[in-house]
Amino acid sequence: MTGAVLLVLFALIFLFVVVLLAKTVRIIPQARAGIVERFGKYKETLPAGLNVVVPFVDRVRYLIDLREQVVSFPPQPVITEDNLVVSIDTVIYFQVTDPIAATYEIANYIQAIEQLTMTTLRNIVGGMDLEETLTSRDQINSGLRGVLDEATGKWGIRVNRVELKGIDPPPSIKDSMEKQMRADREKRAVILTAEGQRQAAILTAEGSKQASILNAEGDRESQILRAQADRESQILRAQGEGQAIQTVFQAIHDGRPDQSLLAYQYLQMMPKIAEGDANKVWVIPSEITKALEGLGSSIHEVAGIPKQVDGPRTRVDMGPTEPALPADRELSDTHASVQEAIAAAESAANPGRASREERLDEALGDASAGGADGPPQEPPAQ
Template sequence: MGIEIIDYIKASGGKIIDTLGGSSSIQSDYNNNDSEDDSNERVGLAIALYIVVFSVLFLTLIFSKKIIKIVRHTEVMIIERFGRYHRTLNPGIHILAPFIDSPRVIHWRYVDLPIGAKKTQVMIQNTDRIDMREHVITFGRQHVITKDTVQINIDALMYIQVTDPMAAVYSVQNLPDSVELLAQTTLRNIIATLTLDDTFSSREFINSQLKDRTMKDAERWGVTIKRVEVMSIRPPKDIKQAMEMQIQRDREKRSAILHAEGEKESMIVKSKGLAAKVVLSSESDKTVSIQNAKGFAESRRLKSQADAEVIRLIRKGIDNSNVSTTGYLVSSNYLDKLSQIPTPETQLYLLPETSFNFATSISKSIKND
C-alpha cells in the first residue's frame, strides 16, 4: 500500500508543487523516499528467498528420511507398497518410491527376566527392522505337574534365530510371544510324562524333546530353534526337605559302606599278613627241624661209628678171655648209669640186696648165651 501511495504522489506531484508554489527541496524529499522504498523491497525479497530455501531444505530432509533408508548389518527391513508386501531390504542403502512405499512397523511383545530379577517384565517393541542375530527367550517360572502328581516350578531358556523375515512378520501375529507360549505348552506335556526323579535326572532328554517338538512350528514361522536349556527345577518345600533328608541318609549309608569296606580290606590285609607270617614260621620251623634231624642223624651215625670202634677194640682186647663182649658193655653201661643217680635234684632209694645182683645176673645170662 505504501508503494501505491508513492506512485500516486509521483503522478500528481507536479501539480501539487505547481499549485502550492513549492520549491526544489520538496522534490529532493520525494527522491529520498523512493530510494528507501527500493531498499526495503530488496530486504523483503531476500527474506522471502531465505524462507523458501529453508522450507525446501526442510522438506527435502523430511522426504529424504522417508525415502532414503540405510539398513545396518545383521538387519533387514520389510517394505510394503500400498499396504502389500513388496520386497525385503538387505543391509545397505536403499531409495524408496515416495508416497507409495513404506517400511512395515512390527509390534512385538515378549516377556523378559533380567539377570538377578525375581519377576518377569513384559516388554513391547515397535520397530521397522528385524534383527537376524540369535536371540534368547527367557521363560517365566512355569508351574507344571509331573507324572506322580508333584507340582514343580521350572525355568527354561530358548535360543532362536529369524531365518525368514517375511514369514516371521506375516505368518504369526506376535513372534516372540507365540514361540514362548508354544515352548511352555510343550514343556508341560513333556514333564507330565516324567516322574519327579526322572525330571531331575533327564535334563538332556527334556531339552532335546522340547527342541524337536517345537522345531516344526517354529520353522513355519520363519524361526530356527538353536538350543533349549532347562535352567532350574524347584520342587515344593516339603518335598525338597524330604529329598535333602534322603540325600543325607544316602551319604551316611555310603559313608558306612565305605567304612565297612575299608575295615574289610584292612582285615584281609592283616589276614594275609598273618598267613604269610605263619607260612614263613612253618617254613622256618621245617627248616630247623630238618637241620636238627640231619644233625641228630649225623651225631647218631658218628656215635654208632664210635661205638662200633669201641666194641671192636673191646672185642680185640678180650678175645683171649672167657668174658662176653655184650656182657661187658651192659655191665659198663649199668655202672655208668648207677653213678649218675645220686644227684642233688634226685632222691636215692635203696633196693633190696637181691637187686644189686641184677648186673651179675645179667652178665651171667649173657655169658651163658
C-alpha cells in the same frame, strides 16, 4: 519486504527437499530387513544398505533383525507325574528366516514362542517323575526343540536350541533329596568300609595261613635236622666208646696186667666213690703203702690175674681204629673246647673235689715210689 518473502520461500523449499530426501532414501543396517508397505499393503523387503523408496507413498513399516536371538523366559511352575510342582526356567535360541512371515503371520512371535514353550514343557514334564525330570535334561531339550521348530516354521522362525536353566523342586523335596543323598553316601561309605574290612580279614587269614605253613615246615625241617644230628652224635659216641674199649683192651693185652695194676685201678676209682653228695669227708690213711700191699695180697687169688708176668706178649691186631663216619676236625676241636669248659666250670663249682683229687694224685705218686722196690717191669714190645 520482497527479499524477506524470498528468504522464507527458499527456506521452505530447502526444508521440503530435506524431508523429501529423508522419505526417499532409506539406510538398512547389516543383518536387518526392512518391510516396505505402499498404502498399507506389502510392497517389498529392503536389504541392508542404501535403498530408495517413493516418498509419501512407500513406508518402511517394520525393521526385522535377522540375527540369532536369545530369549530367557521366567520360571514356570510345572507338575510332574508324581504330583510334585517344580519351577523350570528356559532359554530359547531362535532366528528369523522369513521377515515377511514373521511380520504378517503372527503379531508377536516372542510371546508366541514363550507360551508355546510353557505348554510344551508342561506336556513333556507331566509324563516324568521328579527323579527322571532332574536327570533327563537332554531329553526335555530335544522334545522342546522339535515341537517349537515345527510350530514356528510357518512364522518364518527357526528354533536352533532350547536349554533348561534350572529345575527347582520345592524346599521340602530339596530337604528330602539332600537326606536321601546323604543316606546314599553313608551307605556307600559303609559298604566300602565293610569291603575293606573283608579284604583285610582275607589278607590277614591268608597271611596267618602262610605263616602257619612256613612255621610247620620250619619245625619239620628243624626236627629232621635235630634227629639227624642226634643220630650222627650217637653213632660218633658209640664209635668213640668202641674205640676206647678197643684201646683199653689193647693196652691190657700189651701190658700183661698183674696185681699192682689192679691196685692202681682201684685207687683211681676211689675219687669217684667220694663224689657222692653224702660223702662230706674222705680220709686217706697215712699207711697207704701198707694198705696197698694188703690190697695186692688179697687180690692175687682172683682167677685170671697172675701175680707176676714174664713180659708183654705180641700185640693183638684190632683192625682199623678210625670211626665209620668221616672224622670232622672242627667237630673234634669244638668237642674238646666244650669238655675243657665243662671241666673248668666243675673245678670252679667244687674246689673241694679238686683238692681231694690233687691229694689222691699225691698219694698215688707216693705209692708208685714205694712200689718201685719191687721187680722191675720190662718195656712193652714195639
